[in-house]
Amino acid sequence: MSPTLICLGNPLLDLQVDTTPEYLAKYSLKSNDAILVEAATNDPKMAIFNEVANMPEVKFVAGGAAQNSARGAAYILGANEVGYFGSVGNDQFSAKLAEENAAAGVVSLYQVQQDIGTGKCAALITGHDRSLVTDLGAANHFTPEHLEKHWDQVEAAKLFYIGGFHLTVSPAAIVKLGKHAKETGKPFVMNLSAPFIPQFFKDALKECLPYATIVIANESEAAAYAESFGLTCETTDLESIAKQIVGDDANKTVIFTHGLEPTVVTTATGSTSYEVHPLEKSKIVDTNGAGDAFAGGFMAGLAQGKALETCVDMGQWLASLSIQEVGASYPKEKFTYTKA
Numbered sequence: 001m002s003p004t005l006i007c008l009g010n011p012l013l014d015l016q017v018d019t020t021p022e023y024l025a026k027y028s029l030k031s032n033d034a035i036l037v038e039a040a041t042n043d044p045k046m047a048i049f050n051e052v053a054n055m056p057e058v059k060f061v062a063g064g065a066a067q068n069s070a071r072g073a074a075y076i077l078g079a080n081e082v083g084y085f086g087s088v089g090n091d092q093f094s095a096k097l098a099e100e101n102a103a104a105g106v107v108s109l110y111q112v113q114q115d116i117g118t119g120k121c122a123a124l125i126t127g128h129d130r131s132l133v134t135d136l137g138a139a140n141h142f143t144p145e146h147l148e149k150h151w152d153q154v155e156a157a158k159l160f161y162i163g164g165f166h167l168t169v170s171p172a173a174i175v176k177l178g179k180h181a182k183e184t185g186k187p188f189v190m191n192l193s194a195p196f197i198p199q200f201f202k203d204a205l206k207e208c209l210p211y212a213t214i215v216i217a218n219e220s221e222a223a224a225y226a227e228s229f230g231l232t233c234e235t236t237d238l239e240s241i242a243k244q245i246v247g248d249d250a251n252k253t254v255i256f257t258h259g260l261e262p263t264v265v266t267t268a269t270g271s272t273s274y275e276v277h278p279l280e281k282s283k284i285v286d287t288n289g290a291g292d293a294f295a296g297g298f299m300a301g302l303a304q305g306k307a308l309e310t311c312v313d314m315g316q317w318l319a320s321l322s323i324q325e326v327g328a329s330y331p332k333e334k335f336t337y338t339k340a
């Protein structure tokens with residue numbers, strides 16, 4: 001059996017810790033952000049990984065934004081319905097990721113690098129904020145040829161989900177899947193992933209966005225897009241930003257999540273807002289991965305052929321389950337979505 005949903009992203013192992021504003025200040029990190037660091041540039045921030053790995057409360061959890069969404073979609077769709085492409089090293093970290101995917105029912109379609117370590121992300125938590133510091137490692141070496149090896153699975157899939165973070169790695173791989181989706185009329189969903197994507201990977205985004213039938217982003221990514229692309233509206237005006245991304249494309253939908261504020265869904269015919277699933281503050285463990293869980297729940301709904309409104313609600317539902325767990329994880333217990 002081939003997966004219905006195919007995802008593409010950067011497989012990372014998360015080193016998650018609760019930390020202090022002082023620790024973030026030491027490396028000039030913002031409390032709510034995602035950045036890349038590179039071993040090759042002798043970036044002093046590379047020291048974070050060793051420091052965090054030696055903190056007593058560190059938790060090693062499966063990460064990589066699109067991989068988190070893939071596990072989320074599988075939580076709803078069941079085993080072998082979701083496949084995930086990405087590049088990893090041949091080491092203990094990738095063994096753990098493969099194990100977590102298998103436990104979640106996700107088919108790992110990894111490209112394996114023999115001499116580069118699996119990517120890692122220090123998830124530095126302060127209250128409800130998270131600062132993500134990533135060393136992509138092997139994830140940076142994904143190539144479109146790897147898709148060809150599994151092209152039968154690509155052809156058998158009914159829809160695709162692309163983490164915007166992958167725009168830093170292989171826009172060619174995204175375009176390859178995008179062309180297939182366009183030719184076959186399959187939904188092609190892209191997430192903007194982080195403000196630095198529209199800011200610093202504008203050309204790659206411009207190249208890939210035309211293939212997207214659905215774009216998912218949060219309010220800060222929307223603002224970064226508006227600024228980077230010089231849109232003629234306030235960077236906080238989600239409806240106007242979405243309208244300008246959709247243009248007159250009858251085949252494009254933009255979905256902006258906005259924390260606890262309603263989610264804005266925009267098509268060529270207009271915008272609608274949907275409430276989130278509120279959760280008692282005391283039940284929140286951490287909000288790291290909430291956006292990934294939203295995307296996972298949304299994709300599961302789309303795979304099941306649900307109405308857009310229901311897909312959004314399934315995203316909100318899965319996000320509320322995920323923020324009650326450490327990291328971008330889902331409950332051990334199987335809860336079943338029922339429409340409110």
Ligand code: 26A
Binds near residue numbers: 013068123
């Ligand atoms: C290219 N970058 C920076 C990244 C990431 C990333 N996933 C892919 N590429 N930076 C952070 N993440 C993941 O985001 C999740 C939380 O939404 C982390 O691994 C974390 O699991």
